Amino acid sequence: MINHNLKIYNTLSGKKEKFSPIKKKKVNIFVCGVTVFDFSHIGHARTYIVFDSFVKYLKQVGFSVFYLQNITDLDDKIIARSQEKEVEPKSLATAFTKEYLKDMKVLGVDSVTKYAKATSYIKEIINQIEKLFKKGYAYKLEDGIYYDISKFKNYGKLSGRTILGAEDAVSRIDYSRNKRNRGDFCLWKFRQEETEPSWSSPFGKGRPGWHIEDTAITEKFFGPQYDIHGGGRDLIFPHHEAEISQMEAISGKRPLVRYWMHTGFLTIDGQKMSKSLGNFMTISDFLKRNSRQQLRFLILKNLWHSPFDYSESVMIEVRASLEKIEEFLRKLNDIKTIKSTDKNLKKLFEKSEKDFYRELDDDFNTPRAFAVLFDLIKETNKFIDKDLVSKSQAKEIYNFFEKIDKIFGIIDFKKTKNKKIPVAIKKLIDEREKYRQQQNWLKSDEIRLELEKKGYLVEDTKAGQIVKNI
Numbered sequence: 001m002i003n004h005n006l007k008i009y010n011t012l013s014g015k016k017e018k019f020s021p022i023k024k025k026k027v028n029i030f031v032c033g034v035t036v037f038d039f040s041h042i043g044h045a046r047t048y049i050v051f052d053s054f055v056k057y058l059k060q061v062g063f064s065v066f067y068l069q070n071i072t073d074l075d076d077k078i079i080a081r082s083q084e085k086e087v088e089p090k091s092l093a094t095a096f097t098k099e100y101l102k103d104m105k106v107l108g109v110d111s112v113t114k115y116a117k118a119t120s121y122i123k124e125i126i127n128q129i130e131k132l133f134k135k136g137y138a139y140k141l142e143d144g145i146y147y148d149i150s151k152f153k154n155y156g157k158l159s160g161r162t163i164l165g166a167e168d169a170v171s172r173i174d175y176s177r178n179k180r181n182r183g184d185f186c187l188w189k190f191r192q193e194e195t196e197p198s199w200s201s202p203f204g205k206g207r208p209g210w211h212i213e214d215t216a217i218t219e220k221f222f223g224p225q226y227d228i229h230g231g232g233r234d235l236i237f238p239h240h241e242a243e244i245s246q247m248e249a250i251s252g253k254r255p256l257v258r259y260w261m262h263t264g265f266l267t268i269d270g271q272k273m274s275k276s277l278g279n280f281m282t283i284s285d286f287l288k289r290n291s292r293q294q295l296r297f298l299i300l301k302n303l304w305h306s307p308f309d310y311s312e313s314v315m316i317e318v319r320a321s322l323e324k325i326e327e328f329l330r331k332l333n334d335i336k337t338i339k340s341t342d343k344n345l346k347k348l349f350e351k352s353e354k355d356f357y358r359e360l361d362d363d364f365n366t367p368r369a370f371a372v373l374f375d376l377i378k379e380t381n382k383f384i385d386k387d388l389v390s391k392s393q394a395k396e397i398y399n400f401f402e403k404i405d406k407i408f409g410i411i412d413f414k415k416t417k418n419k420k421i422p423v424a425i426k427k428l429i430d431e432r433e434k435y436r437q438q439q440n441w442l443k444s445d446e447i448r449l450e451l452e453k454k455g456y457l458v459e460d461t462k463a464g465q466i467v468k469n470i
């Protein structure tokens with residue numbers, strides 16, 4: 001029995017902290033979803049694979065998890081793109097929601113409990129804005145309802161910015177010249193054109209601003225406080241700062257979220273991914289050349305909140321590492337020895353198991369956990385070469401890899417079972433065995449070459465021949 005003491009790096013404190021959810025063994029986690037106006041790229045894949053894996057890990061160590069994710073199915077970007085393409089915003093959003101969910105399925109991201117589309121929670125959104133009005137945080141301008149950040153005492157506690165510092169917001173700033181503070185953000189945008197999707201509200205016909213959908217959705221499912229909020233680093237400011245300002249102002253309860261987890265940036269050949277640089281890589285393009293397991297391993301071999309750089313040469317390493325695991329599992333599958341396992345291997349395996357979980361418990365450190373696995377492989381191989389591994393021990397180690405892969409999804413188990421060897425090949429192997437026993441190396445080498453030509457690799461070990469289908 002392993003005792004798990006979890007620690008997580010929290011953006012809010014800038015430190016690793018002991019993880020203790022509001023309700024001991026139950027975790028409520030919300031992760032910002034995509035705005036469905038285009039295909040998802042491998043930067044998205046990073047965030048969603050990290051949280052998928054993290055949630056699966058939480059479940060494996062005994063938590064019950066409600067994983068909530070929103071889908072922004074209406075905003076400025078969607079409207080702009082739908083005008084470009086001359087389609088309805090709704091049909092554009094529906095099409096790209098489908099694409100997104102398809103990508104996630106292919107990637108094996110299947111731990112999300114509930115996907116919540118923003119436009120399904122308009123009632124809750126209006127309700128929150130009304131409360132902000134009543135409490136004096138919201139004000140009305142010609143183009144919409146705004147949030148006055150100078151009214152919120154704790155503004156900037158997540159991003160470390162001041163109200164003045166809010167001026168260098170780069171992403172999705174809501175612009176009106178008449179705002180009280182430049183960092184004020186829009187809660188409700190009045191309808192500009194007849195054709196724009198809009199809803200009636202006590203403040204006028206319009207649609208929600210971007211930040212308010214998240215707090216409306218999380219309050220609906222989790223209430224005013226919950227355990228973990230995740231997303232990409234780029235969302236810390238102003239998006240997540242705005243969420244805190246909204247919900248803590250409404251409820252008067254602090255903090256909205258106990259642990260803020262932000263995934264690090266992913267760059268390509270040292271550069272930020274962008275359409276203008278031509279290095280924009282969609283998930284489906286990436287998967288034309290690589291498997292889902294390779295993408296998941298590429299992402300998880302980096303610490304979740306560290307930046308990492310993608311390049312073709314990294315993929316060579318990724319493939320080699322995964323082949324190493326698969327080859328090892330094939331070897332384990334092949335072990336027929338009945339006699340008992342060397343005591344030292346037993347000890348080594350027990351220690352590896354503990355070390356592995358200790359690394360994950362410490363800030364979900366997947367690269368260090370993988371290092372434990374590769375050490376275990378290296379050391380066990382030494383015992384296998386000396387024929388000191390019993391069938392039952394081999395099975396135990398194999399099962400351990402099966403269990404931990406429920407967290408990662410990096411192993412293609414189809415490749416870990418040895419294929420059936422045809423009768424004609426078996427005959428050659430048996431023939432070779434005879435020559436080996438007669439120490440007729442010339443003949444046995446001849447047959448080895450013949451087998452290789454037919455696609456079977458022969459290795460001579462103390463325990464006899466090992467034949468692999470290559």
Ligand SMILES: [Zn+2]
Pocket residue numbers: 032033214239
């Ligand atoms: Zn969000």
